[in-house]
Amino acid sequence: MLLKEIYNEYDYNIEVTGIQTDSRFIKPGDIFLPLKGKTFDGNEFISEAITKGAVAIVSNYPIFQATIPVIIVDDLDLELKRLIDLIYDRPYNELTMIGVTGTDGKTSVSTLTSYLLNHLSRCANIGTNGIIYDNEIIDNIFTTPLLTENFRLLRNFSDDGISYVSMEVSSQGIANHRIDNILYDYAIFTNLSHEHLDTHKTMHNYFLTKLKLFKQLKKQGIMIINKDDYYAKFFEKYQNVIYYSLFSPSDYQAIHIRYYQNHTVFDLKAKDFILEDLRVNRTEEYNIYNILPAIIIALKEGIDINLLYELLLDLPVIPGRLEKVPVKYPFEVYIDFAHTPNALKNVLSALRKKAKHNIILVCGAAGNKDHTKRPLMGSIACEYADYTIFTSEDPRTEDPKAIIKEMTKMIDISKNNYRIVINRQDALSYAFKIAKKDDIIIVTGKGRENFFEENNIIYPYSDFDYLLDIKI
Numbered sequence: 001m002l003l004k005e006i007y008n009e010y011d012y013n014i015e016v017t018g019i020q021t022d023s024r025f026i027k028p029g030d031i032f033l034p035l036k037g038k039t040f041d042g043n044e045f046i047s048e049a050i051t052k053g054a055v056a057i058v059s060n061y062p063i064f065q066a067t068i069p070v071i072i073v074d075d076l077d078l079e080l081k082r083l084i085d086l087i088y089d090r091p092y093n094e095l096t097m098i099g100v101t102g103t104d105g106k107t108s109v110s111t112l113t114s115y116l117l118n119h120l121s122r123c124a125n126i127g128t129n130g131i132i133y134d135n136e137i138i139d140n141i142f143t144t145p146l147l148t149e150n151f152r153l154l155r156n157f158s159d160d161g162i163s164y165v166s167m168e169v170s171s172q173g174i175a176n177h178r179i180d181n182i183l184y185d186y187a188i189f190t191n192l193s194h195e196h197l198d199t200h201k202t203m204h205n206y207f208l209t210k211l212k213l214f215k216q217l218k219k220q221g222i223m224i225i226n227k228d229d230y231y232a233k234f235f236e237k238y239q240n241v242i243y244y245s246l247f248s249p250s251d252y253q254a255i256h257i258r259y260y261q262n263h264t265v266f267d268l269k270a271k272d273f274i275l276e277d278l279r280v281n282r283t284e285e286y287n288i289y290n291i292l293p294a295i296i297i298a299l300k301e302g303i304d305i306n307l308l309y310e311l312l313l314d315l316p317v318i319p320g321r322l323e324k325v326p327v328k329y330p331f332e333v334y335i336d337f338a339h340t341p342n343a344l345k346n347v348l349s350a351l352r353k354k355a356k357h358n359i360i361l362v363c364g365a366a367g368n369k370d371h372t373k374r375p376l377m378g379s380i381a382c383e384y385a386d387y388t389i390f391t392s393e394d395p396r397t398e399d400p401k402a403i404i405k406e407m408t409k410m411i412d413i414s415k416n417n418y419r420i421v422i423n424r425q426d427a428l429s430y431a432f433k434i435a436k437k438d439d440i441i442i443v444t445g446k447g448r449e450n451f452f453e454e455n456n457i458i459y460p461y462s463d464f465d466y467l468l469d470i471k472i
Contacts, residue, residue, distance in 0.1 A: 010071065015055070018087065018152050019151075021035045021080065023049045026049045028052070030053065030054050031054065031057070031058055035076060054068060055068060055069075056069045057069070060072065081181060085181070088154070091151065096163060098297060102190025102210070103190070103340055104340060106170070108318055110168045111166075116308070117164045123164035123166060124153075126144075126168065131145075133157070144172070147177060147179070154182075171196055175209050182216060185217075186223075187222075190289070194370075194372070195370060217240070221240060223235060228245045259353070263283065264279070264280050266288065278312055281314065283354070320449070321336060322336050323447075325467045331439040332441070333467055334441070335443045337446070339366065340373060341377050358386035358387060360387050362428060362444070367394060367395035377407060378409070378410060378411055382412075389421050391421050392422050424463075428466055
C-alpha cells in the first residue's frame with residue numbers, strides 16, 4: 001500500500017509494508033508511531049527508526065529533525081488502531097485464535113495446545129519461549145508481543161497458510177493494550193495466584209485485567225475455565241463457557257487419576273462420553289491441569305481419538321518447565337521458570353514425590369517486581385525444600401541483598417536450612433558442592449532465559465548452560 005493511499009492529502013508515492021511503535025522492531029517500509037509510555041518517549045528513537053528503514057513518522061506534533069515524511073494527527077492512539085486495520089486487515093478473522101491467560105501454566109498450556117493442533121493443521125505459538133512455528137523459533141522480548149508486532153505476525157501467519165495461533169496473554173500484555181482489537185475463538189483461564197500486585201494492587205484488580213481477554217471473543221467464541229480455581233465462579237454469568245477440573249464436577253473432568261513413576265493415567269469424563277485410560281508422559285498434578293484445555297480444543301477441532309491417545313504418550317519437553325539438565329553426577333538437576341508462590345509450591349511438591357533423598361533449591365526473586373510475594377516465596381522455599389540457597393535473580397536496579405532480606409523475613413530461623421549466596425553462578429556451584437547421591441537440585445525463576453539483568457545492563461547468561469559446565 002502506498003503512503004498516499006493511506007493519507008490522501010499527501011502525494012507520497014512510498015510503499016508502506018507495516019507499522020511499528022517500538023524502534024527495535026522497525027523494518028524497511030514501516031511507518032513509525034513514537035508513542036509515549038510511563039518510562040520512555042518514542043520521539044527519542046526517531047533517528048534509530050529512520051536508520052532502520054522507516055518510511056514515515058506519524059506523530060501528534062511536528063518533528064523537525066526527521067529526514068522522512070512526518071504526518072501530524074490529533075490522536076495517536078486512535079490513528080494506530082486505524083492504521084492497523086487498514087494495513088493488516090483483521091488477520092485474526094482468517095485464523096483460529098487461542099488465547100491463554102492466568103498466573104501459572106500459560107506457557108505449558110499454549111505449547112501443548114500448539115503441539116496437538118499441529119497434528120490437524122499448522123499452528124503457530126507465541127509466548128515466553130519465543131514465536132514458534134514450522135520448527136522455527138524466533139526470540140520474543142515480551143511474553144505477549146506489542147500490538148503492532150502481534151498484528152504483523154498474525155498477517156504473516158495467515159498469508160503463509162497457517163491455520164491456528166496459540167498465544168500466551170499476560171496481564172501486563174492486556175494492561176498495556178498489546179491485544180487490543182484482536183478477537184479469539186478460544187480463551188483459556190488457567191488460575192489466579194499471587195503475582196503482579198505491584199501493578200494491580202489487589203487480586204480483584206488483577207482478575208479484572210485478565211477478564212478483558214474473555215470480552216474479546218468472536219461471536220461463537222468459547223471460554224475454557226479451570227473450575228477448581230477460586231475465580232471460576234466469576235464466569236458463571238457468561239455464555240459459551242466450558243469448565244475443566246480435577247476435583248469439581250465440570251464439563252470435562254479428569255477422574256480416576258493414577259500417578260506412576262514416568263506417566264499418569266486418567267479418564268476424561270465429559271457430558272456425553274468418557275475417554276478411558278488416557279496416558280500422558282507427565283507425573284505432576286499441575287501438568288494434568290495444563291493438558292486438559294489443550295485436549296478440549298483438540299476435540300472441538302475434530303482430532304481423531306486414536307491419534308489423541310498416541311500424542312499424549314509423547315508430549316514434548318517444554319524448555320524451562322521442570323526441565324531436566326543432563327549432568328553426569330549421582331544426583332538430578334532441574335530448572336524451572338517458577339517465580340510465583342503458587343508455582344514454586346507446585347514444583348517442589350511434584351519433586352517431593354520423585355525425591356529419593358534431599359531437595360536442594362536455588363531461588364531468588366526478580367528486582368523491580370512485586371515485593372509482596374517475596375516473603376511468601378521464601379517461606380515456601382524453606383518449608384518444601386530440604387535446603388535452600390537464596391541468590392540473585394535479575395535484580396535490575398534493586399540491591400540483591402535487600403531482595404533476599406525480604407524473602408527471608410518470614411522464615412523460622414530455627415530451621416537453619418538455608419544459605420545466602422548472592423552471586424548466582426556461585427550459588428549454582430555451591431548446590432553441586434553440597435549435593436549427595438540421589439539428591440535433587442532444582443533451580444527456579446529463570447527457566448531457559450538467556451540473559452541476566454543488573455544495574456540497567458543485560459548480560460548474556462543461561463542457567464541451563466552454566467549447569468551443564470559445572471565441575472566438582
